[in-house]
Amino acid sequence: SQELEQSPQSLIVQEGKNLTINCTSSKTLYGLYWYKQKYGEGLIFLMMLQKGGEEKSHEKITAKLDEKKQQSSLHITASQPSHAGIYLCGAITGAGSYQLTFGKGTKLSVIP
Amino acid sequence: DAGITQSPRHKVTETGTPVTLRCHQTENHRYMYWYRQDPGHGLRLIHYSYGVKDTDKGEVSDGYSVSRSKTEDFLLTLESATSSQTSVYFCATRLGLAYGYTFGSGTRLTVV
Numbered sequence: 001s002q003e004l005e006q007s008p009q010s011l012i013v014q015e016g017k018n019l020t021i022n023c024t025s026s027k028t029l030y031g032l033y034w035y036k037q038k039y040g041e042g043l044i045f046l047m048m049l050q051k052g053g054e055e056k057s058h059e060k061i062t063a064k065l066d067e068k069k070q071q072s073s074l075h076i077t078a079s080q081p082s083h084a085g086i087y088l089c090g091a092i093t094g095a096g097s098y099q100l101t102f103g104k105g106t107k108l109s110v111i112p
Numbered sequence: 113d114a115g116i117t118q119s120p121r122h123k124v125t126e127t128g129t130p131v132t133l134r135c136h137q138t139e140n141h142r143y144m145y146w147y148r149q150d151p152g153h154g155l156r157l158i159h160y161s162y163g164v165k166d167t168d169k170g171e172v173s174d175g176y177s178v179s180r181s182k183t184e185d186f187l188l189t190l191e192s193a194t195s196s197q198t199s200v201y202f203c204a205t206r207l208g209l210a211y212g213y214t215f216g217s218g219t220r221l222t223v224v
Contacts, residue, residue, distance in 0.1 A: 033212060033213065035215075041217065041218070042202065042215045042216055042217040042218055043202070043204075043215040045212050045213070045214065045215075048211075048212045050210075088154070088155065090155075090213070098143060098160055098162055098168075099157055099160065099170065100145070100157070100204075100213055101157070101171075102147075102154050102155040102156075103154060104152070104153070104154040105154055
């Protein structure tokens with residue numbers, strides 16, 4: 001089974017609406033990363049969370065880490081067309097591990 | 113990211129030929145990674161390096177080899193390319209275990 005599950009797989013929202021993307025791990029989280037990818041392009045780093053209960057914000061995007069649930073959520077407030085893309089979560093699931101494992105991504109479309 | 117350059121950006125090669133992809137970084141990051149991205153599978157780790165001449169296998173290493181003779185360069189070689197290796201390849205670097213990963217723009221490889 002997939003080590004990192006992202007939900008939903010795809011999302012279509014009206015501009016101005018709020019949305020949440022979830023990332024759940026089947027293993028203990030030692031670090032959780034959120035990236036955004038435009039089609040055919042590289043990954044843009046959004047945020048890194050390392051401690052349970054940690055919450056970080058960048059512009060209208062907020063990410064939280066729930067260590068007990070082994071889950072992270074990414075929340076976008078007042079979505080804009082510029083938020084459209086694929087959101088990927090990546091996780092370190094071994095203490096001192098060098099490896100970042102990714103979920104399959106959530107495709108976000110924002111309708112003007 | 114301007115600090116990571118992948119070459120070539122696009123390549124079409126024939127089955128059975130050797131192919132080498134190059135990742136060059138100017139960030140002096142210790143850790144370097146090669147990922148492949150495929151529809152339905154997301155990003156999967158091929159090989160990684162935790163220092164010059166120190167490399168290890170990732171999740172999908174069969175058919176691939178790597179070399180890192182100096183800090184700034186990490187080479188990925190397909191000894192005998194197969195159609196199943198048609199993919200987009202991403203290089204990533206990381207300063208240290210407490211830092212985020214920075215990704216290159218990717219190399220689109222087609223094996224015909």
